[in-house]
Amino acid sequence: MRSLLQGFLIGLSIVLPGMSGGTVILILGLYEKSIRDLSRLNLKPYIIIGLGVLVGIFAGGQVFAQLFILYRDPTAAFFLGIILASIKALFRGRPTLNPARVFIVLGGLPLGAGTRLYYxxxxxxxxxxxxxxxxxxxxxxxxxxxxxxxxxxxxxxx
Structure with missing residues (x-):
């Protein structure tokens, strides 16, 4: 059941704009194990995940299409929130921020906003x-x- 749910989440991420299945595989902690198993051609554990992916793609596609039609702005905000939350998960276990990184981010944000406002x-x-x-x-x-x-x-x- 857990593998089916993981596959479903991966399938949903394939449908979402700005997300990828690989990102969700990494967030779920399946990336290293799946690379190791696939390099050894051990495909049996991934049949259930694959079924979940198919269900996630088709069900998620239908649901998100309707949400975009009926509630465009809240759905887009939801996607933006998911994308921003995934950034934190990707950097889990990485070194903390140093002054150079903070400077780059704080310098880049006004530059991007200014460019958008100007153009x-x-x-x-x-x-x-x-x-x-x-x-x-x-x-x-x-x-x-x-x-x-x-x-x-x-x-x-x-």
Missing amino acids: GQKRSSLAGTYCCRRAIHCNNAASRRPGKRCPYRDGHVR
Whole structure:
């Protein structure tokens, strides 16, 4: 049962944006053992985990798709929280922060925020906006439903 649950969590992480199955395998403490077993071709313990992964991918995909449709912003905040929490788990057992690391982080945060604020205020070019909007709206799955027409397909933005 534990292996099935671990596989389910790995499958969910595959569906989540910003997360990877490898990260969850590392967080669950399965990474070293799985590398050792897979190098010896000992696959039997991973059949149940694989079934859990499949269930996690399909069930998680359906659930998260509905959550994104119904509750876009809270779901995105949830994903951001998961990603930020996984950073702490990845560095468990690593050396503590030293002044150089703190300086880099504290210097990088305002630099990134300033860049975003500066470039976020500028208007983009008409051609760039057109190309991006066309790519986003005409190539996503929602605009390809039967009866739906892409408003950008005829060459001009309405």
